[in-house]
Amino acid sequence: MGFNIILESMPRFLDGTLITIQITALSVVIGLCLAVPLALMRVAKNPFVRGPVYAFIFYFRGTPLLVQIFLIYYGSGQFQNGLSQIGLWYLFREAYFCAIMSLTLNTAAYTAEILRGAIQGVPWGEIEAARACGMSGALLYRRIILPKAFRLAWPAYTNEVVFLLQASSLVSIITLMDITGVARVLAARTFAFYELFLTAAAIYLILVYGLIWVFHRIEYRISAHLRAAPETAQPAAGM
């Protein structure tokens, strides 16, 4: 094993790690912002609201991410003239933008579907109780349904974010130098495939478990009211 190769490649791996984190974080944040309205539209009764969102989710869940990335990156290259005319080419020109766009749309579709399930899983009794208190429409969603749905969706959403972090390794095929991209370029030169991809794997492991830890902390926080209260805090409980 060439430990020297691993040590020497560390600075470039750190650059790659930064790219991976940036791409994943941006895609997760933008994707979540898109997913909430999409999920609400997905559960709407009006088929003209529900239909397009259903089609969007259908496409992005039904096709491989690799194909989506190729389609957005090389596909947009083919329509370069048209995109230039409407002033969008300067965005699509950048592999960085294409990567974030494909990952964002992909995660938005999955997250919307997770949230859809959670919204429909909110117990009817809670909604009824809220209605009985006079809540309806937006207030009902804001105060009761969405908070409950987020709590229900959280474990599944954690998985989705982990999946996205790992899937971000695909962006190396459109020239981005993320962790995988760095490993591939360095391995091409040194043929130290074993050492370099093991390093890449180790970095991904650290990132994924760091991420899972953070998400578990959040899960712990948002489900505080579901746990038994700590014993010191209940002396006043009337027996």
Added chain:
Amino acid sequence: MKQFQKLFLSIIMMAIALALNSPVSAGEWDKVRIGTEGAYPPFNYVDKDGNLQGFDIDIAKALCEEMGVKYEFVVQDWDGIIPGLMAKKYDAIIASMSITEERKQKVDFTEKYYLTPARFVAKKGADIEISTEGLKGKTVGVQRATIHENFLRDNFGKSVDIKSYATQDEANMDLVSGRVDLVIADATVLLGGFLETDAGAGYAFVGPGFTDKEWFGEGIGIALRKGDDALRKMFNEAIQGIRKKGIYQKINAKYFDFDVYGD
């Protein structure tokens, strides 16, 4: 039950056949599996009907016929092509692979079977001077894990933005779409695979041809696993053989109007 016995028997017979088939010792090669990329026109590519075509493929067939062995092609992505050889997925790489010191540490090479220069391509009339100064701020596309990438990184790495692609076709696509200003590759590859196609109509070579031995080595050879000396000797003799018989020159003329063997 009978059927199972039959099946079992035939599996054993197949295993024996396979065992007998595989070369046990030197000099017993009767079939050579050849690894190639199939995405590097005009040297090796997959045509519209899904068949492997190109200079490498024709040379490989001619060499195997010269050696009197059967052959089989295995298509493998470029950046896994040496690991694939070492994992015994095939016995020889005939895929326009340059003989370099770095690669020699992992594999053995035959003598060269051709040697062509590397050149840059840009939009016609782009007026780019090929020098560290002239390329400052330009984006250059190159195929990953090639000697051209090494050459580019070592000579112009400080002044240009380098984008590495899995295949040369992808780099060319991004040259057409304007994501990169230049691409660098083997002159013959750029000529046959890009400049002479419809997509390459508005593009031309810029700057000189590069053949510096430090990066481009001794030419293009056939890569073999270390220690397969018998096979290497067979290939070396076959290369000289097809050159003497004029078979090489015929294949050369089929693809290029200049000599690609060099001197």
